[in-house]
Amino acid sequence: MADQTLDAKGLNCPLPILKAKKALKAMPAGATLEILATDPGSVKDFEAFCRTTGNELVESSTEGDIFRFVLKNTA
Amino acid sequence: MAAQNMSIIVTKGQLDWAYPPFILSTTAAAMGLEVTMFFTFYGLPLLLKDLKLKMSPLGNPAMKMPMGGGHMGMPNIASMIPGVDAGASAMMKNMMKKKGVATVEELRDLAVESDVRLIACQMTMDLFEYSLDDMIPGIELGGAATYIEVATQSEINLFI
Numbered sequence: 001m002a003d004q005t006l007d008a009k010g011l012n013c014p015l016p017i018l019k020a021k022k023a024l025k026a027m028p029a030g031a032t033l034e035i036l037a038t039d040p041g042s043v044k045d046f047e048a049f050c051r052t053t054g055n056e057l058v059e060s061s062t063e064g065d066i067f068r069f070v071l072k073n074t075a
Numbered sequence: 076m077a078a079q080n081m082s083i084i085v086t087k088g089q090l091d092w093a094y095p096p097f098i099l100s101t102t103a104a105a106m107g108l109e110v111t112m113f114f115t116f117y118g119l120p121l122l123l124k125d126l127k128l129k130m131s132p133l134g135n136p137a138m139k140m141p142m143g144g145g146h147m148g149m150p151n152i153a154s155m156i157p158g159v160d161a162g163a164s165a166m167m168k169n170m171m172k173k174k175g176v177a178t179v180e181e182l183r184d185l186a187v188e189s190d191v192r193l194i195a196c197q198m199t200m201d202l203f204e205y206s207l208d209d210m211i212p213g214i215e216l217g218g219a220a221t222y223i224e225v226a227t228q229s230e231i232n233l234f235i
Contacts, residue, residue: 012175014102018185021105039175052106075107 002034035069080229085118090128097182104189115196129164
């Protein structure tokens, strides 16, 4: 179970990333953020976001039309 | 990771062209970069308090709107008809809303919120007779040398 969930369904690039960053900023180090998105581009984008920022992409999965990511605030 | 820097020269103020600079600046800021945007010529009105962004299909054969399963362009002559550009702009805004694309106003607010440095070109301000009161708060004024200084300190410099 992630510490917090961000519903980014229906949002298009770059909003899922921007909203995730905003949420992460308010979270303590080590906390986890679950993000639900429908933007297919978010799969590659969250990978790139994590590589660049140093946050950990704990999970990336697809359930139907929904992409689910779990990020650990390690930046 | 050491902070990286990115600068963007923003030269176009149509509805569609307003997107790339704001999308990239907000995303770069979210990814930890220090971002500076320099607004010059027709990009300058993107700093106005009240944005009334429009676009025109005129001279843009690549602009094809999805329509009935296909894509439809608009002949140049259609743009001569009063109201066609306004209609195309409204259509684009409507389509963007439906597809979950942020508004330019929303992205600009996010840029301000994430401390993106916004510089208005002083020469363009003079040329088109804008005053700082017309612009959103928190912007700076600067010239070519101000931008070049930023560029020399940035790993990424874009001209849009």
